[in-house]
Amino acid sequence: MIEHINALVNAVENLMRHLTLQGVLCVTTPNATSGLAFGQILTGRSLNVYWNHVMAYCPEHIQAICDRCGFQLADIVFFDHIDRRTKSNIIKSYLINTLSAFYPRLASSFLAVIRHA
Numbered sequence: 001m002i003e004h005i006n007a008l009v010n011a012v013e014n015l016m017r018h019l020t021l022q023g024v025l026c027v028t029t030p031n032a033t034s035g036l037a038f039g040q041i042l043t044g045r046s047l048n049v050y051w052n053h054v055m056a057y058c059p060e061h062i063q064a065i066c067d068r069c070g071f072q073l074a075d076i077v078f079f080d081h082i083d084r085r086t087k088s089n090i091i092k093s094y095l096i097n098t099l100s101a102f103y104p105r106l107a108s109s110f111l112a113v114i115r116h117a
Contacts, residue, residue, distance in 0.1 A: 002029045003053040013069055016116065024074065025114040031078065032056035035096040035106035062112040072117045078107035 005011045015025050030053070031037070037056070059076045066073045080097045083089040093108070100107035 002027045002057060003055060006054055008055075009065055009068065012065055012071070012114065016069070016071060016114070019116070021116050023115070026111060027062070027114070028109060028111045029057045031105075031107055031110050032058040032061075033105055034108045035099045035103075036092060036108060059110060059112065062114070066114060070117055072115050073112060074115045075111075075113040077111040077113075078104040078109070079111065080108045 002008055002011075012025065012027075019025060059073075062076075063073050065071075078100060080093070080100055082093040082097070084093075096106065096108055
């Protein structure tokens with residue numbers, strides 16, 4: 001849900017302060033490098049960051065935040081979901097799911113696991 005946060009670095013630092021040294025912070029966000037994003041770019045459409053999303057992130061953004069704050073990016077897990085709002089969205093979702101089975105980086109979302117270094 002980090003795409004809704006204005007000051008992500010401050011938020012991550014604050015959340016990490018509340019964890020034990022063995023604790024982990026798990027965050028999820030839509031994947032800015034998803035197959036859908038590439039499709040929008042190839043067709044000349046805007047990346048269409050939703051109105052209540054402050055930013056679109058990719059794993060490298062999370063790695064940069066961890067590097068800056070002295071945390072460790074322990075894992076990245078790509079995953080998909082089926083958007084059932086319209087028939088068009090359902091078709092696109094299944095297409096992205098199929099592509100991401102071969103190229104996980106194209107998945108619609110990712111989970112980042114952050115821990116103390």
